[in-house]
Amino acid sequence: MISRVGERLRLRLLVSLLAVATLLSCSARDESFVVVYTSVDEVFARPIAELFEKRTGIEVRLVPDTEETKSTGLLNRLIAEKERPQADVFWSGDPVRAAVLKRRGVSAPYRPANPADTRSQYSDPEGHWSALSARARVVLYNLQAVDAAEATGDLESFLDPKWMGRACVANPLFGTTSMHAAALFEVLGDEQAKTFFEGLRTNGVHMLSSNGEVKRQVASGQCAFGLTDTDDARVAIQEGKPVLMRYADAGGRGTLIVPNVAVLIAGAPHPEVARRFIDFLMTPDVERALAESPAGQMPLRPGVTVPHGVDPVADIAAMPVNYEKLAVHLEGLSRGWLKEWADTMTR
């Protein structure tokens, strides 16, 4: 008898759990929340979302991406949801993915009243994305392997036989490294860029899965130096690793700047709150908060106070690139030469 009662209780427990599952998954559609897909690391995006919630009372339902799984899942999810989107805003960590969305008709134009990118240098001229705080491409050096005087940020050092088998880059088919690869092709021209990439291969440069992995391998001394982003590099510095960061090619072709961008999704279910969120992202407070975060993102807006060690974008010699063209170039490269190059690196 007792065991039967126990059995019933257990069955009820299971049924209740399923009922709770169903209830929790139901949601009413209203304007009290905004759905934000973001490829900015959650650890940096969530505090900003919480600040917006605190100021407006509007809930932010954040859908973060993961660099480590190499899924670039959110972009695919946005494209797949194009006909009836769930997302209101895509807060992208780089403008190239925003340009892909524009080309595929997933984004809608919106010009914030008070843009962070006051000179419209990094934003879409047609308003499909608006830029704010930026990262930059850097060379991260392990100071136990490289003398500080040799740490120049010059990409040619990746080709120096002295460092054969000691340098690393992330897979150029993904993330900001793909954008950097496309930028090099644009700035150097196809032939010179191909020679550069071939040089990386012959000099035994390691191709790793992500910028985070580059940071880990340099910080642990497995590689002497590697190409990564400012946010990865700053985290390693804050953790007390023996590393030094230099802007990539600052003395030559210029450093590739990777601004965050906010994109309004075409047919967004909550367009009003979506615009409010984008306007909020453009405020000096957000740029300041991102600069003060461990990522140390660099403000685009002049006059935003930054903590020690964070440079405003205006102070960096930037590589002159057109981000929309980069997106087109990248799609071609990813299907062609760059894919073949990446294949040879894994053989």
Added chain:
Amino acid sequence: MSTAFLAALLRGMTSAVAVALVSFLIGLPTGLAIALHEFPLRRLLAFAIGVGLVLPSFLMAIGLSMLAGGHLPGWIGTAWSLLPIGFALVVFATFAATSNITGSQIAAARLAGGERVVLQESARAAWPVAALAATFAGILALSDAGPGLVFGYPGAAAEILTSFSAQYDFRQASRQCLVLTGVVAALALPCAAMLAPRLAHGLLARDTSSARATGTKWKGAEASVVLSVVFVVLGLPLTGLLFPLLRDFPIMRALADTGRTASYTLIYALSAGVIATALGFALAICARHSQRVQALLLTGLLILLALPPAFTALGWVQLATIAPEELDWLMRGGPLLALHSGLRSLPVATLFALRAVNSASPGWYAAAELHGVRPVSFMRKVLIPWAAPALWTSAGAVALLSLTDITSALLLHPPGRGTISLTILSVMANAPEAYVATLCLVYLVASLCVVALGTRIVRPWL
């Protein structure tokens, strides 16, 4: 098909075969030892093996990479990262298969020839299930892109991922999926045809009392061997992952982040476990009469398992987009994520169910038919109680496996309602290492607590 894809397919097959083979070779004896013998730390070690089902392979890869870095050849690093899941699957499949051997059979074997005969006969009964679990593990490895990318040894799944994630070429990705499923089908069909008849195990008596030996002379050695295996398979990668805890331990922040997603994680996982187990049981009952149907079913399920989860998840996303808005609660809510994860793990649940259903005495069916017992009553009063250990093990294994499916969670979770493992993966690129390590530890401890609680609830059936 490009040579690059074929080379990747070969790399993927190498890792998959290594995972399947090693999982089988170490998982079968470990599972038998845990099922048949009492030895020091037995329960603790069984829990530790369960950790393999909880941790996403990508975390294991990062842990190994932090520990051994460039010293490991790509295929070893990749296979090692995928091994904990395979090992756990084989151990628990062996455990479930051995649990269905009756106490009287084990006692008879023990009387006839001592522990050696018990082990021999139990291994003979359990190996087909263990072999299928190892095959599942190999195919899971084939569809997992993560570790291969970390160790510079990308397989076919990584190529497919590149096709639609970096090149946005869904047509090419579909073609590659087709080739992959063709290869899996060609390998799985003979394998399933060979193993399906051996899934049945004749039952002599209705005596399911525990027949675990308590005083074997080699219990100390057994504990040491199992401990060593668990340390190599799981301990080393975890050491790499948790090492930064020595520097810092930001527990409050980690608890806040995991707390936000804990309820959703639990609900998705449990729902996936229930869905897969119910469907697997239904399929096993339908396929009970024919070994050919069982072989075909197993082949189909192996093919299902081989599809990269991102690909099937995006298919669901597109389906949800064209579905009526009224169905959003289902198609864009937690139920879809649970369903997708459940379907993905359906092969595992079906394997457990097939073994349990096939092990039931044919006399029971005959007697029920003779006395006109309604099928529902027969199921409720005889078959389900008989299969309960396998069903509970299946539900638990699927629930844990679903936690590791980051890609499905990323693409299908309702906005703002993510899972713990997704949180870990989305912060780990740039969060301090100590914070990531603390998150992993909290996640591990929480998962094990849930497993322990679940075991207490279902103990009467085990």
